[in-house]
Amino acid sequence: MIEFVSEARCITCNKCVQICPMNVFSAVKNAPPVIARQEDCQTCFICELYCPVDALYVAPDADHVSQVSEQRVIADGLLGSYRQNGWAIAVGADRPMDQSFRLGND
Amino acid sequence: MRTSQPNFFVPFDRAGIDPFRQRFAVTLRLEGTVRGTGGVHLVDETCATTVSGLYAAGDAATRQLVCGGFTGGGSHNAAWAMSSGFWAGAGAADYASQIRRASSSSLAYSSGGIALHDGGAAELDPANLVRAVQDEVLPYTKNYFRSAEGLGDALERLDGHWREVRLAGASSADNVVKAREAAAMLATSRWMYRSALARTESRGMHRRDDLARSIRHSAIT
DSSP: EEEEEEEOOOOOOOOOHOTTTTTOOEETTTEEEOOOGGGOOOOHHHHHOOOTTEEEEEEOOSSOOOOOOOHHHHTTTTTTTHHTTSHHOOOOOOOOOOGGGGOOOO | TTTTSHHHHHHHHOOOOOOTOOOOOOOOOOOOOSSGOOOOOSSSTBOSSSOOOOOOGGGBBOOHHHHHTTSSSSSHHHHHHHHHHHHHHHHHHHHHHHHHHTTTOOOOOOOOOTEEEEEEOOOHHHHHHHHHHHHSSHHHHHHHHOOOHHHHHHHHHHHHHHHHHTTOOOTTTHHHHHHHHHHHHHHHHHHHHHHHHHEEESHHHHHHHHEEEEEEOOOOO
C-alpha cells in the first residue's frame, strides 16, 4: 500500500495523480499531491515507476498500512528500488539477460 | 533469478524476507473470471464479438485463442494484451469510419442506468456493493470448487443485489465513477457465474466439482 509522498523530494509534477489507476492521489496547488484515498491503493507500484525523483514509497503489504517512516526507507536503501530494479534504462543496459527495458525506448 | 525477474524480489526486500532462506506466507488470489476461466467470445481477426460494433481485448477477451483452457502470467499474456489491443482498436476504428460513411447523422445512446438515473431509492454505497460481490466471488468454496448448487445459490444473491441497485438514486459527481465500477463488478460476477453454469465441463481453470474432468467436450464462454 502507498505509504508516503516525500515532501522533500517531490517536484509536484503530478504524474502519480494522473497515472494511478485507482485515483488514490489528489493534486494540491503549488504543493505535493496528497494520499487522499489510501484504502483504494492496490499496491501495483505504477506511481513509483512513473515518479521521476523517487518521491513515493509503496510497502509490500497490500491490505494494511505499514506506517514505515521515510527516514527508515532511505536508511534501508529502499526508496526508488522498484524503479531501479529492471525498469531504469541505466540499470537495464547492464542486464544482458533481460532486454525488455528496450520496449520503453523511443 | 534476481537478474531475470528483478521486480519480483522488491516486495521481499521491502518486507525484510530472504525468499531463498526464509519461509513466508502465501495467499491464493483467485482472479475468478479472467484468463483461463472466461472472456468475451471473439468471432474474427479484428477481435469483433457477437455484438455488432463491440470489440474485446486483453483480459476482457477470451484467451482460448492463444492458451487454450489455461493461462498464467507472462510473455504470451503480455503479447496477447498488446496484439489483441492493436487488432481490436483497428477493428473498432474501421467500424466507426464505416458507420460514419453510411450515415451522416448517426446517434449514440447511453444505455447505462445504475447510479446514473434516479431509481427512487437511496444512492448506492460503492464500498458496500464491492464487499457484497466479493462475498460471492472470492471464497474458494464458491468460485474455485464450482458446482451447480453453489453457483446457483451465489447467483440468487447476486441477482438480488442487481434488482436492488437498479432502484438506487443517481450518484453524486464525486461518487459516480466508483458506483459505476461497483455496478460493473456486480454485472461481471453475474455473467461469470451464468457462464460457469452453462459450461458443463472441467477444463483448465474452470473446475466443476459436480462434473468429471474432461478434455473432449469444450464450450467457449
